[in-house]
Amino acid sequence: MSSETKVISMQKVIGKGYADFWNFKGRYRVCKGSRASKKSKTTAIYYITQLMKHPKANLLIIRKTFRTLKDSCFAELQWAVSALGVEEYWQVKESPLEMTYLPTGQKIYFRGLDDPLKVTSITVKNGVLCWMWIEEAYEILSEDDFNMLDESIRGTAPEGLFKQITLTLNPWNEKHWIKKRFFDAENDGDILAKTTNYLCNEFLDDADKRVFERMKRDNPRRYQVAGLGDWGIVEGLVFENWEEKVFDKDSILQRSTAKTAFGLDFGYTNDPTAFFAGIVDEVAKEIYVFDEIYKEGMSNQMIYNEVERKGFKKERIRADSAEPKSIDDLYNFGLQNVRRARKGPDSINNGIQTIQDFKIIIHPSCANFLTEITNYTWAQDKFGKKLNKPVDDFNHLMDAMRYALEDIKGDAFSFD
Incomplete structure (x- = not known):
């Protein structure tokens, strides 16, 4: 591996709109956003850079079902490694699904809530498990399931590190427990609840933007959620049984x-x-x-x-x-x-x-x-x-x- 220092402009890689998200060090960092709002790619870039910066940090990635991880977070993190030009420093394995920062042995672990024992039994060899990213967090309908995950990030963090759980989600349902717990809560300094949308994505071309303009014209209800990142108002469910x-x-x-x-x-x-x-x-x-x-x-x-x-x-x-x-x-x-x-x-x-x-x-x-x-x-x-x-x-x-x-x-x- 080369020891040459790489200088990378984060603004060129991920653009603007996420400064508060990037710099927040409180316990809960929650980002709801529309499609094409850069939330997942920004989060992936963030974790690759921070893991390389903090040699004692390890990361756990969660989705409701394990099988969905390979084509979502795992792919996004691989994209981030490539975008940063640091492929030579990372080992990527699909069986088991895992990424390792080679200079220090730090790990990115991937788990699904469909196997809770594997979530709660992770032991890291180097440093501490201090960060968790829950992608598509709206899939987790039970707040008790989240509490279980929250309790798994515990213990004392080494100097210079901090414990944090990041949730990224599409805001389909205003009745979801995430809204009340994070977006409606009084901010005590431990919560960043942020909304983003496609308008902050400088990398969309005109064809991409026209998709949202057509949505705005033809399906205003969906545009409010999938376009602007507003909470979906769910009234009159077809199936309640x-x-x-x-x-x-x-x-x-x-x-x-x-x-x-x-x-x-x-x-x-x-x-x-x-x-x-x-x-x-x-x-x-x-x-x-x-x-x-x-x-x-x-x-x-x-x-x-x-x-x-x-x-x-x-x-x-x-x-x-x-x-x-x-x-x-x-x-x-x-x-x-x-x-x-x-x-x-x-x-x-x-x-x-x-x-x-x-x-x-x-x-x-x-x-x-x-x-x-x-x-x-x-x-x-x-x-x-x-x-x-x-x-x-x-x-x-x-x-x-x-x-x-x-x-x-x-x-x-x-x-x-």
Whole structure:
């Protein structure tokens, strides 16, 4: 490794708008922001530079589910290492997911809340575990889960270091505990609660900016949240009959009245492909959500590969009938039981009404399903009166669930 000193301009790498975030040393640093607000990239750059500056510091990265870390925080931190031109100083491993600063042996650890024992049992070899970054913190619906994480950052920090937890999130839901705990709290010097948006991102080109201008024109409600970083106002939820709960799907499937159900909603550039995996018990009136796929930019081949990897290749899958070519592709790739969801009059509302008669139990690993169901609302007119149709937002997994459950006994409906 070269011992040559590198001089890097942070302003050239990440731009402006985050000076208070960068310099804050209190216990809780919370940043809610819109898409393209630089919050994740700024945080990644911050931690790489600070770890290289403080030889006794170690970092723990948390998301609700471990499997989402590789394509989010792990990728962002690799980008930061490259952007700073310090690749020769870092060892990057995917098994286990880990990054090591070679001159000192400092570590960046990656953990998911779906394996809490691995979160609370980390022992560092060099220095102390003093920093934690919780990405997509809105996924953590239980404040008790956060308290567990908070308590894991404890002990005395060496001179010159400080203990800190950083939360970055999209502000989808104003009723989330994060708003009350951090944004509505009296500032005692231990909390920085910051809002950012795409307007502080100097690196967006005109095409990027036009995406937000179209959103502002065509979907003002979404623009307030996804564009400006304001809290989402969630009123009139479509589904209120649900709970987040750990369960064993194999035990549920031992019931004679239980059967699996799988649904697929296609997306690509702006919308994610959403795959729903659940169990329905029509006698107990229960729906169990146990797995999901939720990702943008998936080709049909990629969808097939992921469904096969999860072990659902031979299952009966109901897919959005608006894309017959995609369904044919999946069939030819090897999903021999993929079928088009049926069409019918008033199909969306009929499907919603049927599902509303069931209790929905959601496994904590299905973070995207939890995000959608807590934000899937009825539309309103300009006077605030609820309309008899849902908002066309946070509905990808909701649609996939309805496709999957189209054969619930006694209902001959399908979905647009």
